[in-house]
Amino acid sequence: MDFDLPEDAAAVREGVLAIAGKYDQEYWSRCDAEKRWPEEVWRELVQGGWHSLAIPEEHGGAGQGLLELAVALEALAEGGAGGAASFMYLLTPAFGGLTIARHGTEEQKRAFLPGIAAGEIETCFAITEPDAGSNAMNISTQARRDGDEFVVTGQKIWISGVERADHLVLVTRTIPATEAKPRTNGFTVLLVDVARAVADGTLTYRPIPKLGTNTVASSMVFLDGVRVPANRVLGEVDRGFAVLWDILNPERILAAAGGVGSGGLVLRIACDYAAGRAPFGKPIGANQGIAFPLARIKAQLELARLMTYKAAWLWDRGRPCGSEANIAKLTAADAAWQAADRAFQTHGGMAYSLEYPVARMFRDARIAKNIPVAEELVLAHIAQHELGLPRSY
Numbered sequence: 001m002d003f004d005l006p007e008d009a010a011a012v013r014e015g016v017l018a019i020a021g022k023y024d025q026e027y028w029s030r031c032d033a034e035k036r037w038p039e040e041v042w043r044e045l046v047q048g049g050w051h052s053l054a055i056p057e058e059h060g061g062a063g064q065g066l067l068e069l070a071v072a073l074e075a076l077a078e079g080g081a082g083g084a085a086s087f088m089y090l091l092t093p094a095f096g097g098l099t100i101a102r103h104g105t106e107e108q109k110r111a112f113l114p115g116i117a118a119g120e121i122e123t124c125f126a127i128t129e130p131d132a133g134s135n136a137m138n139i140s141t142q143a144r145r146d147g148d149e150f151v152v153t154g155q156k157i158w159i160s161g162v163e164r165a166d167h168l169v170l171v172t173r174t175i176p177a178t179e180a181k182p183r184t185n186g187f188t189v190l191l192v193d194v195a196r197a198v199a200d201g202t203l204t205y206r207p208i209p210k211l212g213t214n215t216v217a218s219s220m221v222f223l224d225g226v227r228v229p230a231n232r233v234l235g236e237v238d239r240g241f242a243v244l245w246d247i248l249n250p251e252r253i254l255a256a257a258g259g260v261g262s263g264g265l266v267l268r269i270a271c272d273y274a275a276g277r278a279p280f281g282k283p284i285g286a287n288q289g290i291a292f293p294l295a296r297i298k299a300q301l302e303l304a305r306l307m308t309y310k311a312a313w314l315w316d317r318g319r320p321c322g323s324e325a326n327i328a329k330l331t332a333a334d335a336a337w338q339a340a341d342r343a344f345q346t347h348g349g350m351a352y353s354l355e356y357p358v359a360r361m362f363r364d365a366r367i368a369k370n371i372p373v374a375e376e377l378v379l380a381h382i383a384q385h386e387l388g389l390p391r392s393y
């Protein structure tokens with residue numbers, strides 16, 4: 001199947017690269033060290049409308065799609081943000097903007113999309129639970145109907161950005177996993193007003209001390225009788241599985257775009273170092289032992305980019321894209337990790353110095369193989385759906 005890049009993709013790339021280019025690696029290292037959201041960059045993205053590309057024009061966005069979001073995220077990562085870019089494009093533009101644009105009621109679109117486009121509403125997403133990580137079917141956070149409301153009880157883990165979010169896109173079960181037939185039945189996706197739930201004490205969270213990706217916190221979230229109005233159901237009650245896949249596939253595709261961009265950034269940093277460092281009188285990059293692995297990564301990143309764009313293009317047309325999204329995520333995360341690893345090798349001892357950005361990039365690239373979906377689960381999907389092998393779990 002062939003696909004076309006939209007004509008304005010180049011303009012999106014240039015616009016975001018122009019913003020990214022104003023911020024050097026010292027800025028990103030400082031945000032990381034201070035564990036703070038890159039507010040200055042975020043505000044510039046909002047002002048330019050680069051975060052709301054996929055929101056329909058009548059609600060204040062650019063009326064484009066996931067493909068343009070992927071192009072923007074890739075440019076932000078490649079232009080300097082590295083791993084931080086993925087969170088900036090996933091939390092609000094994708095989990096909130098894209099999901100509500102596709103699945104929201106007219107009332108929900110009016111209530112949320114203009115605010116997201118104006119940078120006044122931010123969102124995050126919660127599916128992972130302590131006892132149901134990769135196995136989303138097994139989540140036990142329960143939403144019980146009570147008149148015009150749902151009452152939610154449960155626990156989520158690793159929820160990124162809840163400390164900033166106005167609304168949480170929350171995956172619940174309205175039919176327990178043990179009773180649902182088929183098991184994909186009984187999911188309900190809710191839009192939870194975080195400030196209100198925090199204020200009445202029904203939602204609390206605790207950041208998890210973590211190795212990296214420090215520009216955003218990731219938290220344990222405790223839900224103890226959170227009340228959510230019935231008009232804040234995204235999609236249909238019990239049939240949230242369809243909404244869920246329209247969150248998880250774009251998440252994989254955007255994570256892939258982030259990997260392609262981050263990999264491109266660290267590859268460039270490695271090449272600059274290889275061109276300048278000359279302990280034996282000629283640049284280390286003249287040695288094939290240094291140059292060839294970097295060249296191979298360049299090829300891998302180009303291929304991962306193509307699959308990322310293809311998956312996004314399919315999603316924008318409402319076509320099945322599960323395998324493409326998984327393959328994009330697998331190959332991009334792997335190429336980004338190889339890039340960070342080879343950049344580390346190319347920097348010799350200096351890779352270990354915190355004065356260079358490579359150590360931070362090395363650390364952040366590694367987690368992309370495990371999240372938002374672990375490599376093994378992606379391979380299991382490909383084995384089953386593309387190779388026709390028996391389901392392994």
Ligand SMILES: Cc1cc2nc3c(=O)[nH]c(=O)nc-3n(C[C@H](O)[C@H](O)[C@H](O)COP(=O)(O)OP(=O)(O)OC[C@H]3O[C@@H](n4cnc5c(N)ncnc54)[C@H](O)[C@@H]3O)c2cc1C
Nearest residue numbers: 125126127128133134158159160218371372374376377393
């Ligand atoms: C920094 C960070 C940010 C995150 N942000 C969010 C967020 O905002 N919202 C959210 O909901 N979640 C978030 N997550 C959670 C993330 O999506 C999960 O950690 C991820 O899906 C893996 O789940 P798990 O950690 O429970 O691993 P597990 O499911 O426990 O898996 C552990 C290992 O076993 C392997 N494994 C498991 N089952 C099988 C099988 N059947 N066959 C082969 N191998 C298997 C896995 O591949 C993995 O390598 C975040 C995680 C991190 C670390």
